[in-house]
Amino acid sequence: MNVLLIGGGGRESAIAWKISQSKLLRTLYVSPGNGGTSDFGINVPSLSIIEAIDFVKKNKVDLTIVGPEAPLTEGIVDEFRIRNLTIFGPTKSASKIEGSKIWAKDLFKKYSIPCAKSDQFSDLKSSLEFFINNDPSEWVIKVNGIASGKGVFMPENLEEAREALTEIFVENRFGKSGEKILIEERLHGVEVSVFTLVNNNKVSNCIAACDYKRIKDGDRGPNTGGMGAISPPSFWNSDMESKIKSNIIMPTVDAMINEGCPFTGVLFAGLIITKKGIKVLEFNCRFGDPETQVFIPRIKSDLLEILLKYSTSTLEENTHIELETIHSTGVVLASKGYPEKFALNKEIDGLSESNQEFGSIVFQAGTKSSNLSKIYTDGGRVLICVGLGKSYEESRELAYKKVESIKFDGMYYRKDIGENRDI
Ligand code: AMP
Numbered sequence: 001m002n003v004l005l006i007g008g009g010g011r012e013s014a015i016a017w018k019i020s021q022s023k024l025l026r027t028l029y030v031s032p033g034n035g036g037t038s039d040f041g042i043n044v045p046s047l048s049i050i051e052a053i054d055f056v057k058k059n060k061v062d063l064t065i066v067g068p069e070a071p072l073t074e075g076i077v078d079e080f081r082i083r084n085l086t087i088f089g090p091t092k093s094a095s096k097i098e099g100s101k102i103w104a105k106d107l108f109k110k111y112s113i114p115c116a117k118s119d120q121f122s123d124l125k126s127s128l129e130f131f132i133n134n135d136p137s138e139w140v141i142k143v144n145g146i147a148s149g150k151g152v153f154m155p156e157n158l159e160e161a162r163e164a165l166t167e168i169f170v171e172n173r174f175g176k177s178g179e180k181i182l183i184e185e186r187l188h189g190v191e192v193s194v195f196t197l198v199n200n201n202k203v204s205n206c207i208a209a210c211d212y213k214r215i216k217d218g219d220r221g222p223n224t225g226g227m228g229a230i231s232p233p234s235f236w237n238s239d240m241e242s243k244i245k246s247n248i249i250m251p252t253v254d255a256m257i258n259e260g261c262p263f264t265g266v267l268f269a270g271l272i273i274t275k276k277g278i279k280v281l282e283f284n285c286r287f288g289d290p291e292t293q294v295f296i297p298r299i300k301s302d303l304l305e306i307l308l309k310y311s312t313s314t315l316e317e318n319t320h321i322e323l324e325t326i327h328s329t330g331v332v333l334a335s336k337g338y339p340e341k342f343a344l345n346k347e348i349d350g351l352s353e354s355n356q357e358f359g360s361i362v363f364q365a366g367t368k369s370s371n372l373s374k375i376y377t378d379g380g381r382v383l384i385c386v387g388l389g390k391s392y393e394e395s396r397e398l399a400y401k402k403v404e405s406i407k408f409d410g411m412y413y414r415k416d417i418g419e420n421r422d423i
C-alpha cells in the first residue's frame with residue numbers, strides 16, 4: 001500500500017515509525033513531516049485539501065491518515081469520500097465533537113453522558129455577571145472552538161475571570177473560536193486520555209494514557225500541548241475499561257449515529273476520575289500528542305492494517321488492537337520559553353542511529369534537518385524520549401537515561417513525568 005500521513009509533530013513521528021514496520025506498506029509519504037519522519041518515509045510539503053487529493057491520485061495512495069484536527073474540522077474526509085478515496089478520520093460533522101464544545105456539551109446532556117454542568121455565554125456583560133454571583137475558583141471558562149489547547153481558563157478570583165473574558169470577548173484573541181464560551185463546573189480528580197477506534201457502531205478496545213499538560217514540575221504553570229505521558233496508567237484495568245466503554249464511549253458513538261453524524265476514526269475521550277464517578281472533560285477527534293508517542297510502541301498489531309479496517313465503510317466486526325504488557329513513559333524535550341516565545345534553529349546533539357535502541361525510542365517533533373544531515377530545533381516541543389520497561393520504574397529510568405544523552409541550547413523538560421497519576 002501507498003500511504004499519505006498528514007501532520008508533522010511527534011504524534012505523526014510515532015505513527016510513521018509504526019506504519020513503516022507494516023508488511024502492507026510500499027511507500028509512506030508524510031506531509032509536511034519533520035526532521036525525523038524522513039527516516040520512515042518521504043517528506044512532502046504541506047498540502048491543502050485540494051492539493052492532497054491531487055497528490056493521492058498522482059501517487060496512487062491507497063490510504064490517507066490525518067494526524068491533526070484542523071483538516072478534519074475543515075472537512076478533508078468528506079472531500080476524499082465523495083471522490084471514493086480511502087481516508088482515516090471523521091467527517092466534518094462528526095468532528096464537531098472536538099470542534100464545538102457547545103455542540104458536544106448539548107450532545108452529552110441530551111444522551112445523559114456524564115460531564116460537568118455548564119452554561120453558555122456569548123458576551124462580556126452576562127459572563128462577567130455570572131462570576132460576580134459565583135465563586136470563579138469553582139468554575140472553568142472554555143472557548144467554543146478549536147484553540148490549540150489554549151482555550152481553557154481556570155480563574156482563581158474575579159480579577160482573573162475578568163482578564164480571561166476580556167481576552168476572549170474584547171481582544172478577540174480566539175477569533176471565531178471565541179465567539180461563544182462555556183462556563184463549566186470545575187471538577188477535581190486524576191485525568192486519563194482514552195483512545196478507541198470507531199467505525200459507525202463498531203469500536204475497538206480502549207487504550208489509556210495520562211498526559212502532563214502543565215509546563216512545570218508538580219503540574220504548575222501554564223498549560224502546554226503536553227510535556228510528557230505514561231501508558232498505561234497504574235490504575236487502569238479491564239473493569240474500568242468496560243465501565244468507560246458502556247457509560248461513555250458507546251453512548252457517545254450511538255448518540256452520534258442518532259444525530260446523523262456517525263463517527264469514524266479515533267475517538268479520544270479526555271476523562272476525569274472524580275469522587276462522584278468518571279466524567280467527560282472533552283472529546284477529541286484525533287490521536288493525542290504526546291499520548292500517541294507512548295502508547296504506539298505498546299501496540300503489537302499491524303497498525304496500518306487496523307487503521308485501514310476502520311477507514312472502510314463496511315467494517316463488519318469490532319477489531320481489537322493487541323497490546324504488549326509493557327509500560328511506557330515519554331518525556332518531552334522543549335525549547336526554553338515554550339509555550340510562549342522560544343528560539344529556533346538550535347543544533348541538536350546526541351541524536352544518532354541508536355535512537356531506537358532496546359528499551360527506548362526518540363521521536364522527533366519540532367525539528368528539521370539540514371543538507372549535512374544535522375538536525376535543528378524547529379518548534380516548541382522538539383523531541384520526546386520514550387522508555388519502555390517491564391515496570392513503571394524501569395520505563396521512567398530508560399526515558400530519563402535517554403534524555404541525558406541529548407543536548408541542545410535551551411533544552412527544557414519536566415523531571416517528574418510518571419509521578420502523581422494515582423487515584
Ligand atoms: P480541555 O481542552 O477541555 O481538555 O481542557 C484542557 C484542560 O483543562 C483539561 O485537561 C483539564 O486539565 C482542564 N479542564 C477542562 N475542563 C475542566 C473542568 N470542568 N474541571 C477541571 N479542569 C478542567
Ligand code: GLY
Pocket residue numbers: 149211225226284287288289290291
Ligand atoms: N495531549 C492532549 C491532546 O492531544 O489534546
